[in-house]
Amino acid sequence: MQYELIYWPSIQGRGEFIRLALEDAGADYVDVARGKGGVQAINRVLHGEGFEGTAPFAPPVLRHGALVIAQVANILDYLGPKIGLGPADEAGRHRALQLQLTVADLVAEVHDTHHPVSTSLYYEDQKKEARRRTASFMLHRLLKFLGYFEGSLLRNGAGPQLVGPTVTYVDLSLFQVVEGLRYAFPRAMADVEPKVPRVVALHDRVAARPGVAAYLASPRRIPFNQDGIFRRYPELDLAPGEE
Amino acid sequence: MQYELIYWPSIQGRGEFIRLALEDAGADYVDVARGKGGVQAINRVLHGEGFEGTAPFAPPVLRHGALVIAQVANILDYLGPKIGLGPADEAGRHRALQLQLTVADLVAEVHDTHHPVSTSLYYEDQKKEARRRTASFMLHRLLKFLGYFEGSLLRNGAGPQLVGPTVTYVDLSLFQVVEGLRYAFPRAMADVEPKVPRVVALHDRVAARPGVAAYLASPRRIPFNQDGIFRRYPELDLAPGEE
Numbered sequence: 001m002q003y004e005l006i007y008w009p010s011i012q013g014r015g016e017f018i019r020l021a022l023e024d025a026g027a028d029y030v031d032v033a034r035g036k037g038g039v040q041a042i043n044r045v046l047h048g049e050g051f052e053g054t055a056p057f058a059p060p061v062l063r064h065g066a067l068v069i070a071q072v073a074n075i076l077d078y079l080g081p082k083i084g085l086g087p088a089d090e091a092g093r094h095r096a097l098q099l100q101l102t103v104a105d106l107v108a109e110v111h112d113t114h115h116p117v118s119t120s121l122y123y124e125d126q127k128k129e130a131r132r133r134t135a136s137f138m139l140h141r142l143l144k145f146l147g148y149f150e151g152s153l154l155r156n157g158a159g160p161q162l163v164g165p166t167v168t169y170v171d172l173s174l175f176q177v178v179e180g181l182r183y184a185f186p187r188a189m190a191d192v193e194p195k196v197p198r199v200v201a202l203h204d205r206v207a208a209r210p211g212v213a214a215y216l217a218s219p220r221r222i223p224f225n226q227d228g229i230f231r232r233y234p235e236l237d238l239a240p241g242e243e
Numbered sequence: 244m245q246y247e248l249i250y251w252p253s254i255q256g257r258g259e260f261i262r263l264a265l266e267d268a269g270a271d272y273v274d275v276a277r278g279k280g281g282v283q284a285i286n287r288v289l290h291g292e293g294f295e296g297t298a299p300f301a302p303p304v305l306r307h308g309a310l311v312i313a314q315v316a317n318i319l320d321y322l323g324p325k326i327g328l329g330p331a332d333e334a335g336r337h338r339a340l341q342l343q344l345t346v347a348d349l350v351a352e353v354h355d356t357h358h359p360v361s362t363s364l365y366y367e368d369q370k371k372e373a374r375r376r377t378a379s380f381m382l383h384r385l386l387k388f389l390g391y392f393e394g395s396l397l398r399n400g401a402g403p404q405l406v407g408p409t410v411t412y413v414d415l416s417l418f419q420v421v422e423g424l425r426y427a428f429p430r431a432m433a434d435v436e437p438k439v440p441r442v443v444a445l446h447d448r449v450a451a452r453p454g455v456a457a458y459l460a461s462p463r464r465i466p467f468n469q470d471g472i473f474r475r476y477p478e479l480d481l482a483p484g485e486e
């Protein structure tokens with residue numbers, strides 16, 4: 001049964017964590033709003049049209065038969081075992097979900113570096129606060145998060161990935177985080193990357209996986225841009241310790 | 244097998260969503276850092292001492308036999324079916340998890356009303372930004388979130404709760420959100436509550452459940468205070484539309 005991803009057609013955003021998993025697995029899926037469904041498909045699903053049960057609060061949304069679910073980590077927890085990218089055992093499932101939710105926390109903090117006051121305001125209307133928040137993020141959070149994933153890689157005795165003996169959706173998500181951070185904050189990443197060699201090596205191995213490599217080279221991979229989560233504002237490209 | 248909750252002993256915080264589920268269910272659990280374990284128990288678990296596999300990034304943490312997991316929604320997804328507070332079927336599980344993750348998003352936004360710049364700074368060092376963020380939260384977010392849960396209650400044909408035919412952990416969490424919002428933002432809640440009568444009614448039914456009522460009346464329920472997520476700062480007690 002085909003998977004339907006319903007997400008903004010013009011950004012990587014949070015939908016990219018789902019796209020990467022589906023592409024890596026070679027799953028049969030359609031990116032609805034990029035096809036003939038258009039962005040109206042997003043409005044329809046948010047209004048709960050055409051299905052029973054809880055409607056999503058926000059995209060990304062996965063539709064699979066009668067099931068319509070939202071929230072990135074929830075979608076990946078559902079998809080993982082089905083597409084060979086998630087542990088099927090209970091302990092492994094909850095370890096992967098825990099790590100994915102920590103990725104989500106990091107992603108939310110990255111988003112708030114450029115929107116610390118409100119998502120309803122333009123960046124230009126919160127530039128001063130954004131710089132203050134970004135400086136704090138660089139000083140207190142970036143290495144804390146990436147160091148946490150470095151330590152998690154060290155603790156997994158089963159191999160050079162985050163959970164268990166094979167690559168899971170969490171590894172793909174960490175790849176995407178490194179990609180995004182490099183795009184948004186090249187100066188900070190130049191400083192931090194040497195301190196997290198396992199994270200960087202995992203990023204490189206994920207990039208070389210056939211499904212991921214083919215996807216990244218295809219027009220299906222939307223380039224980073226100034227509407228997504230990871231944005232490049234020169235005035236926010238601070239190294240840790242700069243204000 | 245006894246559940247061990249490892250969380251800050253002096254606040255409700257994110258741990259309260261776990262406490263409420265365990266208390267409602269009458270589960271056999273110990274609140275480790277409030278007992279002889281002390282806060283050292285938190286440091287030990289964050290350092291991965293005494294167990295295999297992924298260490299938590301932050302509390303709350305649940306220990307159950309050999310399994311040590313973190314992230315509120317992940318813990319509740321694990322606990323729910325075991326303590327009679329979560330759907331056991333796949334579709335129900337993912338609907339509950341989706342809603343719990345939306346609760347988590349709301350809780351994170353509430354936290355950032357008083358800490359929009361940095362959790363490493365005192366509130367007093369980000370008061371101006373906090374007021375600006377709070378005003379935007381009141382105008383754009385509070386009713387959007389609570390209205391979403393109101394609509395979810397309306398969509399659940401199986402009864403006056405969020406998922407399926409019985410009360411789940413998500414209902415308990417929504418109760419806690421209403422409690423916290425009333426504490427932190429009484430003026431805004433006076434404005435918004437009449438618009439979400441199903442949410443208010445659910446709150447009242449949860450409060451009357453025997454396990455919850457006994458817990459709320461006990462010394463185990465830590466009062467709201469100025470160190471938790473929900474804080475009362477008079478200058479942030481804005482009604483929607485105020486700046």
